[in-house]
Amino acid sequence: MSQLFGLYPGSQISVRETPQLAQAAKATLERRLKYGGGHTGWSRAWIINLWARLKESELAYENVQELLKKSTLTNLLDNHPPFQIDGNFGGIAGIVEMLLQDYISKTLPDTICLEFLPALPKAWIKGKAKGICVRGGYEVDLIWNEGKFQKAVITSQNGGNLHVYTYSKLEVIDCKKGTREIHIPERNSIIIRALAGHTYEINAQ
DSSP states (O other): OGGGTTTTTSOSSOTTTOHHHHHHHHHHHHHHHHTOOOOSHHHHHHHHHHHHHTTOHHHHHHHHHHHHHHSBOTTSOBOSTTOOHHHHHHHHHHHHHHHEEEEEOSSSTTEEEEEESTTOOTTOOSEEEEEEEETTTEEEEEEEETTEEEEEEEEESSOEEEEEEOSSOEEEEETTTTEEEEEOOSSSEEEEEEOTTOEEEEEEO
16 A cells, blocks of 8 residues: 555645545555455554545444454554554554544645544544644644534644634633634634634534
């Protein structure tokens, strides 16, 4: 599956920006799995990440379950004698990709794109994640309920522009300044001009 590097961990291929290439990547992955794959922890981890990037939430979740059932020891180390850390690191990376995806914008200078819950499976109807580190020196906490985004807290170390994908308006609070703004999406996204050392609370409306 090395030919899918542009899908993951690269960002040349995406469902949003290159849909035809994403469909081709999906066909490639389906054909590869038809003839075998996922028999080791590292292989299963790759599959989770690839399905997450393709926004195939249930297929990603199915492979998370298989990773835990078939390739994980009781001490949670990946099982590939004596153990294989690739499955541990890759599995965690895949779960993060299901919850939050980030990449450098191809069209906007000095901008990091964020997408909350891009591949959230039905089984994870509510939950939270803390301390996810993303490109550009940001740290993100997430909360969701009933399968929908509720809140994010983003701490900016370096400052910069954040391009957040959303289909609905969002409340953005600068916790340091104490200011509150309602952002209405244009082309299914909003822009946050983050300042270094500031924390931003984003709430669904």
